[in-house]
Amino acid sequence: MDITRGLVAIGAGMSVLTGMLTGLGQGLAASKAVEAVGKNPEAAGPIRTMLIVGCALAETCAIYGMLVAFILIFVFK
Numbered sequence: 001m002d003i004t005r006g007l008v009a010i011g012a013g014m015s016v017l018t019g020m021l022t023g024l025g026q027g028l029a030a031s032k033a034v035e036a037v038g039k040n041p042e043a044a045g046p047i048r049t050m051l052i053v054g055c056a057l058a059e060t061c062a063i064y065g066m067l068v069a070f071i072l073i074f075v076f077k
Helices: 003-039 041-075
Strands: none
Touching: 003 041
16 A cells, blocks of 8 residues: 555545534524524514525535545546
């Protein structure tokens, strides 16, 4: 076994961590949005819109991390 396979596995594992951190960020954003709606119920529409856009942008980071992991695993053997 050569060292490149090990390094590729480490890189793929690190890129999968983006999914975990994205989940943490989305959970924090959702909790703050619920807090904001609780304090100001009439602003629920704009808060919901901002939350959905923010979570969608955060989710693209997780998808890119998964894509990098797949490329590392299946292309660099």
